[in-house]
Amino acid sequence: MVSTGRKKGETLLKVENVSLRFGGVKALTNISLEVKQHEIAAIIGPNGAGKSSMLNVINGVYHPQEGKITYKGQTRSKMRADEAARQGIARTFQNIALFKGMSVLDNIMTGRNLKMKTNFLQQAIYWGAAQREEIEHRHKVEEIIDFLRIESIRKTPVGRLPYGLQKRVELGRALAAEPEMLLLDEPMAGMNVEEKEDMCRFILDVNDEFGTTIVLIEHDMGVVMDISDTVVVLDYGRRIAMGPPSEVRANQEVIDAYLGGAH
Amino acid sequence: MDFFFEVLIGGLLAGVMYSLVALGFVLIYKASGVLNFAQGAMVFFAALTFVSLLEKGLNFWAVLVLTLGFMVLMAYSIQKLVLDKLVNQPQITLFMATIGLAFFIEGFAQTLWGTEVHGLDLGIPDEPFIVAGMYISQFDIIAALLAGVLVAALAVFFNKTRIGRALRAVADDHQAALTVGIPLQQIWVIVWAVAGVVALVAGLLWGSRLGVQFSLTLIALKALPVLILGGFTSVPGAIVGGLIIGGSEKLAEVYIGPYVGGAIEDWFPYMLAMLILLIRPEGLFGEKHIERV
Amino acid sequence: MLYRECGQFKSSYKSDSSIFPILQDKIGILSLLAVAFFVVPVFANEYWLGSILIPFLILSLAAIGLNILTGYAGQLSLGSAAFMAVGAFAAYNFALRMPGLPLIVDFILAGLTAAGVGILFGLPSLRIKGFYLAVATLAAQFFIIWALTRFGWFSNYSASGIITAPPIIIFGYEFSSAASRYLLTLSIVSVFALAATNIIRSSVGRSWMAIRDMDIAAEVIGIKMLNTKLLAFAISSFFCGVAGALWAFLYLGTVDAQAFDLARSFEILFMIIIGGVGSILGSFLGAAFIILLPILLNVFFSLFSGAVHADTISHIEVMIFGALIIFFLIVEPHGLARLWQIAKEKLRLWPFPH
Numbered sequence: 001m002v003s004t005g006r007k008k009g010e011t012l013l014k015v016e017n018v019s020l021r022f023g024g025v026k027a028l029t030n031i032s033l034e035v036k037q038h039e040i041a042a043i044i045g046p047n048g049a050g051k052s053s054m055l056n057v058i059n060g061v062y063h064p065q066e067g068k069i070t071y072k073g074q075t076r077s078k079m080r081a082d083e084a085a086r087q088g089i090a091r092t093f094q095n096i097a098l099f100k101g102m103s104v105l106d107n108i109m110t111g112r113n114l115k116m117k118t119n120f121l122q123q124a125i126y127w128g129a130a131q132r133e134e135i136e137h138r139h140k141v142e143e144i145i146d147f148l149r150i151e152s153i154r155k156t157p158v159g160r161l162p163y164g165l166q167k168r169v170e171l172g173r174a175l176a177a178e179p180e181m182l183l184l185d186e187p188m189a190g191m192n193v194e195e196k197e198d199m200c201r202f203i204l205d206v207n208d209e210f211g212t213t214i215v216l217i218e219h220d221m222g223v224v225m226d227i228s229d230t231v232v233v234l235d236y237g238r239r240i241a242m243g244p245p246s247e248v249r250a251n252q253e254v255i256d257a258y259l260g261g262a263h
Numbered sequence: 264m265d266f267f268f269e270v271l272i273g274g275l276l277a278g279v280m281y282s283l284v285a286l287g288f289v290l291i292y293k294a295s296g297v298l299n300f301a302q303g304a305m306v307f308f309a310a311l312t313f314v315s316l317l318e319k320g321l322n323f324w325a326v327l328v329l330t331l332g333f334m335v336l337m338a339y340s341i342q343k344l345v346l347d348k349l350v351n352q353p354q355i356t357l358f359m360a361t362i363g364l365a366f367f368i369e370g371f372a373q374t375l376w377g378t379e380v381h382g383l384d385l386g387i388p389d390e391p392f393i394v395a396g397m398y399i400s401q402f403d404i405i406a407a408l409l410a411g412v413l414v415a416a417l418a419v420f421f422n423k424t425r426i427g428r429a430l431r432a433v434a435d436d437h438q439a440a441l442t443v444g445i446p447l448q449q450i451w452v453i454v455w456a457v458a459g460v461v462a463l464v465a466g467l468l469w470g471s472r473l474g475v476q477f478s479l480t481l482i483a484l485k486a487l488p489v490l491i492l493g494g495f496t497s498v499p500g501a502i503v504g505g506l507i508i509g510g511s512e513k514l515a516e517v518y519i520g521p522y523v524g525g526a527i528e529d530w531f532p533y534m535l536a537m538l539i540l541l542i543r544p545e546g547l548f549g550e551k552h553i554e555r556v
Numbered sequence: 557m558l559y560r561e562c563g564q565f566k567s568s569y570k571s572d573s574s575i576f577p578i579l580q581d582k583i584g585i586l587s588l589l590a591v592a593f594f595v596v597p598v599f600a601n602e603y604w605l606g607s608i609l610i611p612f613l614i615l616s617l618a619a620i621g622l623n624i625l626t627g628y629a630g631q632l633s634l635g636s637a638a639f640m641a642v643g644a645f646a647a648y649n650f651a652l653r654m655p656g657l658p659l660i661v662d663f664i665l666a667g668l669t670a671a672g673v674g675i676l677f678g679l680p681s682l683r684i685k686g687f688y689l690a691v692a693t694l695a696a697q698f699f700i701i702w703a704l705t706r707f708g709w710f711s712n713y714s715a716s717g718i719i720t721a722p723p724i725i726i727f728g729y730e731f732s733s734a735a736s737r738y739l740l741t742l743s744i745v746s747v748f749a750l751a752a753t754n755i756i757r758s759s760v761g762r763s764w765m766a767i768r769d770m771d772i773a774a775e776v777i778g779i780k781m782l783n784t785k786l787l788a789f790a791i792s793s794f795f796c797g798v799a800g801a802l803w804a805f806l807y808l809g810t811v812d813a814q815a816f817d818l819a820r821s822f823e824i825l826f827m828i829i830i831g832g833v834g835s836i837l838g839s840f841l842g843a844a845f846i847i848l849l850p851i852l853l854n855v856f857f858s859l860f861s862g863a864v865h866a867d868t869i870s871h872i873e874v875m876i877f878g879a880l881i882i883f884f885l886i887v888e889p890h891g892l893a894r895l896w897q898i899a900k901e902k903l904r905l906w907p908f909p910h
Contacts, residue, residue, distance in 0.1 A: 061772060081772075082775055082779070097772065099773070099774075109759070110759075110762045110777055111777060116759040124754050135569045139569070298687055349886060356885055359881065360881070366878030367879050369874060370874030370875030374875060527702070537684075540692065544684055
């Protein structure tokens with residue numbers, strides 16, 4: 001699989017000197033990175049390097065003690081989760097954060113929540129505006145279900161699905177928001193070769209067709225080197241390299257971090 | 264000023280008794296993560312059983328042993344019939360199960376022993392001391408002392424004995440405790456039995472103060488604000504929480520009560536707890552819970 | 557064989573998202589409603605109408621209210637009866653002090669009052685979760701009942717704080733017979749149940765369930781915690797408030813604040829646990845169960861007429877309630893509603909075993 005030469009745009013996300021601590025534990029120290037519009041950026045690093053924390057800071061689940069985040073030209077000291085959503089950032093989680101009590105269809109429909117405008121009174125009556133809105137968004141969601149090829153399980157409660165399918169549903173929920181930037185936390189973890197290829201194809205298609213900027217955390221080096229435009233390497237909460245895959249691959253520090261050279 | 268201290272001390276001493284009930288909650292929560300809504304029912308059952316057996320003419324100590332036996336049996340049954348079947352269920356499910364348990368125990372106690380109110384005379388003198396011009400109830404002081412002894416005994420038990428250590432291990436991490444060979448089910452029976460003993464002591468003290476009647480179950484409800492203040496897992500927290508609730512409740516009743524029609528004891532501790540939660544959602548002594556995503 | 561969906565294909569999203577997608581279910585519910593509206597009031601006697609069906613319907617409404625808050629939005633509440641009390645006393649005061657208003661408006665205003673109080677006591681839910689929130693709702697329960705009892709204004713300074721409902725006159729027709737009160741209650745509860753079902757299957761309902769299942773993920777999607785939680789409190793309290801007003805006006809006629817005490821809150825909680833948390837059908841099933849159980853027990857014990865004392869019977873009832881709660885939590889945490897669903901699934905295969 002070769003990444004197509006996508007036209008990269010302006011800087012969409014800029015993280016400057018961000019530090020994050022939990023009590024005495026330093027999750028991130030003085031991290032800076034930049035992601036351009038329409039590109040696919042990968043964050044890699046050994047376990048515990050702070051990759052998930054980085055994503056959490058970007059979309060406001062964690063608030064950093066220091067540093068700035070600039071998104072779409074607006075600079076702030078921390079992002080708020082619902083603000084991030086409204087700004088067009090969507091994400092998936094490492095440990096699957098689906099709503100276990102609902103079906104696949106309903107889970108993906110919640111992804112449309114920000115776009116649904118009817119109030120509870122209209123919904124209580126249902127016939128009229130609320131029903132029209134439900135059906136309109138159902139159309140959109142069915143497109144995503146079609147795209148991800150999960151039609152047969154759309155009414156199944158999410159808790160009953162195998163891991164790989166749950167991950168696909170979670171991607172669907174993120175896509176439902178029609179995001180400008182998609183944060184994917186280990187989207188291919190625990191998948192076999194075929195499932196990985198499918199997921200790769202979905203990610204590339206999303207980037208291709210909709211121009212969605214993608215930031216993903218991934219351990220599979222083959223995938224990372226193949227599809228990303230930029231790679232950011234973290235180790236012990238610090239950035240040790242950033243650049244195109246070919247550069248990063250040859251970087252001595254990176255090799256040391258993975259193969260255990262002297263720290 | 265004297266009156267203020269009199270009320271305060273009376274409240275603090277009552278607070279010690281609240282702590283006693285809260286202690287039962289803390290024990291069970293520490294070891295099994297279950298908030299035992301049935302603690303109040305257990306207090307009621309223990310007191311009622313004790314008093315009923317006593318009235319049948321049996322010797323005081325025999326009755327004490329018998330009632331203790333009942334409580335241990337109850338702990339064992341609860342473990343086998345309820346807790347075992349609900350392992351791994353979310354906390355809220357277990358909490359609701361204990362609500363069901365509370366109703367069951369209350370109904371059972373009254374089916375077994377009837378509904379009359381019983382007086383309970385433990386032989387503790389009731390005349391007040393007069394200290395520095397203030398009336399202080401002798402009964403309250405002795406009750407506080409007894410509670411103190413119990414807490415100290417529990418502290419020794421937890422920190423110095425093997426079983427106590429096992430209990431603390433279980434409270435920290437069930438899985439880890441299992442992997443080092445600690446028999447989880449047995450530990451839980453022990454914990455519930457100890458909580459039963461605490462319930463008995465609380466029941467006897469409260470029972471001789473108020474009479475043994477159904478309203479004893481409501482004392483447990485008062486323990487909830489105590490737990491919120493003191494944290495669900497802290498023994499010293501239960502004590503401090505109890506003192507705060509007891510003291511503030513009495514003071515509020517006496518000083519604020521008359522302006523708003525009285526009987527604010529019913530809701531004051533809850534409002535206080537709620538206000539504290541707004542400032543510190545983990546309670547005064549609780550641990551901050553960081554969710555990992 | 558009867559219950560197969562063979563040949564029932566949905567060709568539009570509209571029909572796929574209807575409340576009763578299976579034809580047999582549609583027929584079932586329509587028949588049930590037809591019987592409830594046209595057959596029951598003609599054939600049922602006064603005892604059944606006035607003492608069983610009406611309280612059943614009203615408590616179902618309260619159970620739906622609690623289900624919205626606790627079952628769908630995941631906010632445990634032990635104070636639902638207090639909101640019923642607010643509704644009852646508010647309706648009384650509106651009817652008393654603004655006599656020109658139609659009774660239905662009094663009920664709506666009562667619901668709105670309860671919703672307002674609900675929002676107030678729901679504010680802590682942004683900071684407080686789980687058990688802690690339950691304790692805050694206990695604060696609401698105790699405080700509200702105390703306030704309604706202590707401050708005579710609420711009960712128009714009547715002795716022992718009792719309020720007496722005025723005669724029910726709507727559009728000039730007086731609803732005094734048990735049958736008429738039953739029909740009015742049935743209509744109101746049906747409308748509310750439909751409204752609740754509609755909200756649940758729309759985006760508001762989904763946002764509640766999202767908060768219940770994983771609130772961090774919900775926030776990340778853009779669901780606003782405070783607004784969504786407060787809306788749940790408001791709508792839930794509205795339902796409970798109207799239920800309280802109906803309780804005072806259409807069922808008991810005279811009521812005091814103690815009728816809405818902690819025991820009543822627990823009763824409603826038990827209804828949704830046994831009936832099925834997070835299920836509108838479950839609210840009805842649970843209410844039916846709780847109402848019918850004492851009657852069944854009384855009938856059962858009257859077989860041993862006199863051998864068992866009346867008091868003891870009520871204690872045994874309490875024991876059985878407690879045991880049933882535990883039983884349902886162990887065996888079927890999703891309650892009677894789930895058992896009903898399982899039965900229907902078995903029906904689809906019947907008479908084949910699999």
